Amino acid sequence: MELLLLLIIITPLEILDSGFCFIRSAGSQSMEELLMPEDLVFGLARRMAIIAQLEQGNVKLQNLKISAPIGSPNTDGIHVESSMGITIAGSTIRTGDDCISIGPGSMNMWISKIGCGPGHGISIGSLGNSFNEAGVQNVTVTDSIFSKTQNGVRVKSWAKPSDGYARNLLFQNLIMRNVAYPIIIDQMYCPDNTCPHQSSGVKVSRVMYKNIKGTSATQTAVKFDCSSSNPCTGITLQDIKLTYLNRSFRPTMTYCSNAMGTHIGAVFPKSCF
Template structure:
C-alpha cells in the first residue's frame, strides 16, 4: 500500500510539473499570435510551388532563415496546396519565438533513395521557443517498405519529423503519414508539449514507430491517435518526466519502454506516466523490454493507469530476455534494474490466454511492482492466465487473471 501511495504522489507531482509549463508556454504563444504580428514569411513568396512535384526545399529553407533571424516573433507559413520537400534541416537557435504553421501538405520525394543515408527527412535542430502547428506530412514510403520486405539492399530509412536538442516546443494538430521508419522523434529535448497529433501507417509497415523519445525531460503527449506498424510510443534511454494521456493506439505494437541494454553504459528511464488510453488490436499494451545483456540502465517510477485493452495480444508485459535470433546475448542476463512500476485500473480483452507476463532478470529481479484493479479476460471464453519470473511486489483489489507476483 505504501508503494502504491508513493506512486500516486509521484503522478500528482508529475502532473503539476509537466503540464503547467507547456500550457503556460501555449498561452504565451496564443497571446503573441493574437497581437496580429506582421512577421509572416510565406514559403510561396520565396519560390515554393504547391504542385507536389517542384522541389521546394530551397524556398522552405529561405523562409525559415528569414523568420529565424527576425528580431520579433515570426511565422513560417505553408499555405494550402502540396509541396515537395527533400531532406531539410531547420537550424536554431532563432532570435525570437517562432511558429511553423502548415495549412497544406508536405510530401517527400517519390524516390525513397533521394534521402541517401541521412537518417532525417525534416529536422529541427537546436530550436527553442517554437510551435509546429497543423498540416500533413506524407513521407510516401511504400517503395521503401517494399524494398525492406523484399530483403534488398535498402538505405537505412529516415525519420519524418525530428527535434534534436530543442527547448520549449509545442507540436499541435500535425498529421504524419507513411513514415519510412519513425513518424516523430525527440532527442535531447526539454519542456515539449505534443498534442492532438495523428501518426498513420499501415499495420504491416516495417519499423514505423509512431512517437520516439530519448534523452529528453519534461515532455507531455496528449490527445493523439497512432496507427502504425511498430511501437505507437517508444521510450528510449535518458527519458525523464514523460506524461502520456488520452492516446488511441492501434494497429501497432503498443507503448514500449525500451528496448534497453543495447549498451553497457546506458542512461535510465524514470518518472513515466501513461493514463486514460485505449489499445485496439495491438501486439502489446504496455511493455518494458530490455536486451539480455549487462547494463548500468534502470527503469523506475512508472505508472500505468486507467487503460482499456481491446483484443491485445500482450496487454501487460515485461520482457528482460529480449534477444532476437539469439544473436549476441543468448547466455547473458539483463542488468537493467526495474523498480516501482504500478499497473492500476487496466481492463479489457486479451487476444492470447496469457494476458499478463512479467519476465524479469535473474541477476536484477523486478521490485516494487504493484497490481491494482486489473480485469483482463481472454476473448476465447476461457479464463486468462498470468506468468511471472523474478517479479516481486504487491496486489490490491480485484486482480484478473490471478496475480503471480512474489511478495
C-alpha cells in the first residue's frame, strides 16, 4: 500500500533523503512548497521526491531544494507525466537518479535556473516502454548548471516498437561541469539486464541545443545514438563548446548513429552533421 500525503506550506521547500511528495490535479495552481516529512515515509522504498501528474496543468514548482543519497536508485528529484503547462524554476536538486524526468504525455514545459548534481541530469523519458504511448513535445530547459552528473540533457527511449515521440525540444544557455555525457540522445536505453535489443519506435525530431558550454568527464561529449528504424531528424547544434577534461591524452569527440541535423556557429567538438 502506498502512503501519500500533500502539504502546502509557505516557506522554501527542502526535501531530504527519503522525502516523497505526490501532486495530482486537474486545475491551475501555483505550488512553490510541497513536502512529505521524512518520518511519514520511513520504511518505504526511496523513489521520486516529487511526482507531478496534472491532467490539465498550469502548475509552477519553484524554490525547491531536493536531496537524496548519490547512490540511491529510482530517486528522481521531480518526475512529470501526463501533464501540460508545467514550470519548474529556481531549484537545486541532488539525487541518485534524474534531477528532473519528463515522461509520456507531457507538453508545454518550461524548466529554468536549475542546479542539478550529482544525479543523472535532466531527461526526456524514458519513452517507448509501451506501444500505445503519448508523446512529449514543446519542452524548454534553459539557464541551468549541471555539476558532476552522469548526463546533462538527455532524451532516452527503449529499444522496442512504440508509437511515441519527442519533438520541439530546446536546450539552451547551459553550463556543464565535469558531466559524463553533457548532450545525449539514447534510443537504446536499458537500465538493467533484460534489454529488448530491438529498434526504438519513438520518433525524435526538432531538437535544438544552443549555447551549451563546459567540461565533459568522458571523451564523447556529444552522443546521438538514435533508432535505426526511426532516425532522429531536425537536430540543431548552435554555439557549443564542450571539452573533455583529459583532452591532453584524448580528443573530445561527437558520436552519431542514425541522426540527421545541422550546426550553426562555432561547435566543439566538431559536429557530425
